[in-house]
Amino acid sequence: GAVVSQHPSWVICKSGTSVKIECRSLDFQATTMFWYRQFPKQSLMLMATSNEGSKATYEQGVEKDKFLINHASLTLSTLTVTSAHPEDSSFYICSAAGAGREQFFGPGTRLTVL
């Protein structure tokens, strides 16, 4: 299957700072990427759908000004958590859409806001 990487794999930051997470499709071009948030022992919560060259589509209840998504190329999408607070601490996972509607997931980024 296709390979998707995420960087960083974990990050600790102070409250009020911003954190950028990168999601890269390493061996294929992804016109669509998805960003999820996962709480411990829970399912994935879709935050937004990221399409290359256009604005991301955010799910209801997700603050687009707080979670900035940029999909500048067919292999890179970034999620920036702005003015992070402790309640933003979570496991963030990206995925890239395959041609058959399957998704190829990154390994996730553990964010801890102090």
Added chain:
Amino acid sequence: AQSVTQLGSHVSVSEGALVLLRCNYSSSVPPYLFWYVQYPNQGLQLLLKYTSAATLVKGINGFEAEFKKSETSFHLTKPSAHMSDAAEYFCAVSEPQGGGSYIPTFGRGTSLIVHP
């Protein structure tokens, strides 16, 4: 609208026993169905997918799933559990949204516990 229900947040089996993880879906159009596995602190890996071809789908690691339209089910099975199968399993459905786009919906997940 689409939805996925995974019955049982935890399933516990002995090593060598049959694994059965249940998934029921609702979809207004013929769906694409998926099973993913997540090991601790990792992303999800695709186990198998159904795309309206054969109703019995074989995946990696000896898993398979059968699409039953009359029961709107897509249960995941494996004849003999291995300790390394212990993980979180997610069923997902995908419907087209128009314009070639689609939105995936995941079930809440089932934690598979394998006892020696």
